[in-house]
Amino acid sequence: MKRIASFEVNHDKLKPGMYTSRIDGDITTYDIRMVYPNAGTYIQPAAGHTFEHLFATYARNSKFADQIIYCGPMGCQTGFYFLVRDMKPSDAIALVQESMAFIAAYEGEIPGASRIECGNYLLHDLAGAKQLAASMIPVLEGWKEENLIYEK
Template sequence: MMELKPIASFQVDHTKLTEGMYISRVDGDVVTYDIRMVRPNCGTYLGYGAIHSFEHLFATYVRSGPLSGQVIYAGPMGCRTGFYFLVRDMAPETAIRLVRETMAFIADYQGPIPGATEAECGNYREQDLEGARAAARKMLPILKDWTVEKLAY
């Protein structure tokens, strides 16, 4: 049987982790950001519908702007405490600014959720725009003064 090695994200002490934005790992020119929206293991997690709507809005927003060519992936953590955001050749200051802008976009978004039709999504009925907006609103003051120095776990 293959030996399972501990992965980087499991090496982070989740008992000390708080909401914010962190560099999870760097692989060459690709940086994985941990956008932690809920304190781990505290009993309150992002709801399924909210995290799903947030994902659609986050991914659509970052892939629609001038930095879209540097965006690799944006998606939820299985533990429902946040999102991973992978970018290539993007300065950390720019990544922080883009995440702030994305949170503001989601917090104020009104309208149909992009990609939320039966033809476009494997679970299009499970959406919660208000939950996604609330999660983004909660993150705005947290990320307001976020700096590159705060990106370290």
């Protein structure tokens, strides 16, 4: 079987940040790496679940709503994938930065977190999601297009 691109990334060198994982035509997949891989600290499922709800809500209500394809957690619990269509990298970076600020400051009910709206509505942690987003704000401060490339 052909090896997939994300397994070609040297996870021993991967640091928290935002990277271009792949480009497929007009769709770009970004790797939003939030913790160091294989370092023993991982995104807790409840915090990641809440982060996903808030990130998706913010991004899909932004001026780029029609260009958002998907935002979802990595199985390794070290980050999220963010897929967009026809979006300039600088706009994607800005949207991720804005989303982190929104989540870090969020107060209120978690969007889409009722039994009717969510398949695991009891698995949420707003404080954890806020802490996760707040930890990314300084990481992504000043992030530029040239930072989107994985270190070899």
